[in-house]
Amino acid sequence: MRRPLSLALTIALIAGCAPASSPTDASAAAAPQARALDLTNADDNLTALVKMRCSLDPEQDVVTWWKGTIFANLPEKAPQAILGFEGFNVCRTVPQEDGTWQFRSRELSFYRDLATGELIDTWVNPFTGLTNEVVHVANDPVSHVFSNRTRAGDPNIYPWIEKGGDLMLTFNVPLTYPNPLSPDEFPEESSGPMYTGSEHFMFFTPRAAIDDPSLKSAPASYGWTRIGPWLPWMKMGTAPGNLLYIAQGHKVAGIDDLPADMRERIARDFPQYATAPDSWYQPNATSWTYYKKIMEQRRAGESAQ
Numbered sequence: 001m002r003r004p005l006s007l008a009l010t011i012a013l014i015a016g017c018a019p020a021s022s023p024t025d026a027s028a029a030a031a032p033q034a035r036a037l038d039l040t041n042a043d044d045n046l047t048a049l050v051k052m053r054c055s056l057d058p059e060q061d062v063v064t065w066w067k068g069t070i071f072a073n074l075p076e077k078a079p080q081a082i083l084g085f086e087g088f089n090v091c092r093t094v095p096q097e098d099g100t101w102q103f104r105s106r107e108l109s110f111y112r113d114l115a116t117g118e119l120i121d122t123w124v125n126p127f128t129g130l131t132n133e134v135v136h137v138a139n140d141p142v143s144h145v146f147s148n149r150t151r152a153g154d155p156n157i158y159p160w161i162e163k164g165g166d167l168m169l170t171f172n173v174p175l176t177y178p179n180p181l182s183p184d185e186f187p188e189e190s191s192g193p194m195y196t197g198s199e200h201f202m203f204f205t206p207r208a209a210i211d212d213p214s215l216k217s218a219p220a221s222y223g224w225t226r227i228g229p230w231l232p233w234m235k236m237g238t239a240p241g242n243l244l245y246i247a248q249g250h251k252v253a254g255i256d257d258l259p260a261d262m263r264e265r266i267a268r269d270f271p272q273y274a275t276a277p278d279s280w281y282q283p284n285a286t287s288w289t290y291y292k293k294i295m296e297q298r299r300a301g302e303s304a305q
Contacts, residue, residue, distance in 0.1 A: 068247025084112035197228030
């Protein structure tokens with residue numbers, strides 16, 4: 001794969017090839033020149049994805065913030081808003097010798113009271129009448145490999161759409177896999193032997209920023225939708241219905257741009273989430289695996305007493 005040139009190398013190449021000129025002309029010649037990426041080319045297409053989603057600089061941490069609402073879907077009833085949530089992902093993308101990029105990240109998301117907007121640690125479940133302990137989202141890692149090739153070895157062309165100076169990209173992710181919380185071990189928390197749901201991402205970024213070689217990370221905003229089972233901590237088991245998540249977000253300058261109450265929680269409970277992972281590790285964490293980890297730790301602590 002042809003790698004994106006560093007800014008320093010780009011400037012050096014331009015300066016080395018330029019004819020003698022006045023200082024003013026030389027400065028202008030040394031500035032990196034925008035080149036429209038060819039999104040039908042797998043290498044350029046991948047470069048655009050990495051630059052939009054994270055950064056072409058493997059040393060740069062990029063923070064993407066989101067905020068949204070969770071709706072409960074019950075049979076034959078209109079969706080009901082039950083919770084707010086707000087969180088962030090902190091990522092770093094690192095190029096590999098085979099032309100792929102490792103997307104290394106972790107993310108936190110906190111549940112909020114719909115009326116007050118405050119972070120909550122307990123929740124009165126309107127469907128059971130019980131007060132549930134809230135388990136916030138703390139997923140580490142959330143990592144992927146971005147490639148310019150499909151598993152079959154064909155060019156991987158992500159389906160960008162260009163309109164009005166913007167680039168748009170949608171990912172639809174249908175999901176089904178064995179539920180980490182088995183019904184036998186977690187009868188109150190498990191929705192069944194299989195996890196079934198879907199996630200849908202819609203990204204938006206300026207075409208000019210994607211083509212600007214002076215930028216390693218392009219501004220981006222996005223919408224996110226998820227359909228999934230009741231959260232384990234709601235203790236709804238196999239009750240009919242599911243959850244619908246609707247959120248929007250965009251890149252921010254860093255952790256300091258997050259709300260004060262979130263920054264306080266990060267410093268107190270999740271200090272490692274202030275930076276992206278500095279190495280690659282698996283498997284990815286989810287709300288379900290994180291909940292299982294917490295419950296197993298508690299059970300181990302109780303049995304040791």
